[in-house]
Ligand SMILES: Nc1ncnc2c1ncn2[C@@H]1O[C@H](COP(=O)(O)OP(=O)(O)OP(=O)(O)O)[C@@H](O)[C@H]1O
């Protein structure tokens with residue numbers, strides 16, 4: 093059983109000069125990763141992902157908090173004593189060593205028996221399709237091959253935990269998606285508890301059964317890709333997940349008879365009877381709606397969605413089977429995605445429709461906590 097438990101982890105980097113402030117890279121971070129799970133850490137650059145990973149690896153000591161791997165408290169243990177293997181963003185292969193040497197080096201350091209090393213390297217290179225490359229040096233390999241060597245070096249150690257820090261970010265888009273599938277399959281086959289850091293949301297959504305979203309050192313939400321996409325807990329998560337991003341606009345909650353509506357510069361958009369909205373009556377809130385949940389109804393089809401807002405077509409971007417249409421409303425610029433065969437002219441005035449089911453409501457103040465979600 094190799095679960096990982098992080099409890100109230102904080103990491104403050106003290107400044108090295110008098111002119112700069114200390115940095116709180118990770119702030120009161122708690123998380124449990126179960127045995128055999130592949131958990132993805134996702135967030136913008138500088139949000140503390142690598143720092144979390146380095147603390148689990150033992151390359152950085154938390155300022156406060158506790159880390160448990162399996163049934164051992166490892167917070168102050170040296171990296172070597174943790175049974176953890178980390179794959180770095182830049183591969184960090186030794187340039188003067190062959191692929192075989194790169195893979196066996198770590199085991200030699202750990203004083204493994206020669207035959208055991210040979211066996212493990214052979215087994216792993218077979219698994220990663222590196223057999224014909226064992227005598228080459230890194231500079232004689234393609235990016236994808238180097239990536240596999242870096243993975244191989246982690247795998248030969250048969251660690252209890254894998255830590256991946258953006259391992260695919262140096263590859264081109266096509267190779268990245270191929271390696272992503274391979275890596276996911278490999279992790280499943282090996283069943284080793286893993287943490288995977290990325291700032292690529294497609295990678296996160298496809299690889300992780302559970303995703304952790306971080307921002308400015310703080311954990312925002314943990315959930316399945318579906319939960320994160322459909323039920324974002326705050327404005328940050330809602331705006332970070334999804335491409336093109338969710339549209340946001342402000343409106344006021346009003347009540348008519350027993351139903352709530354959002355007053356959007358004239359249109360009253362129905363949002364149902366949910367009593368949670370009572371606290372927000374007559375207050376300004378933020379409405380979130382994804383581009384694929386907005387539509388322009390040219391012909392009266394059977395879509396029952398009520399009108400949402402009116403606006404002027406500003407830009408139409410052709411993407412092949414769909415168009416991204418930017419609509420200027422009185423207060424914002426909204427993006428909508430629709431079939432490319434619906435003709436639209438610049439400056440045309442259109443009405444946008446949305447289903448109340450697809451509307452997210454957030455507090456406009458503070459962290460923009462979710463009020464209502466689909
Ligand atoms: N050794 C250090 N000394 C001082 N500050 C640091 C150090 N390492 C990281 N930081 C700061 O801590 C914050 C988090 O950095 P971290 O490398 O964990 O971010 P990240 O989420 O991995 O970003 P990226 O996606 O760019 O790799 C940043 O503000 C960074 O500048």
Ligand SMILES: [Mg+2]
Pocket residue numbers: 141142143
């Ligand atoms: Mg990083």
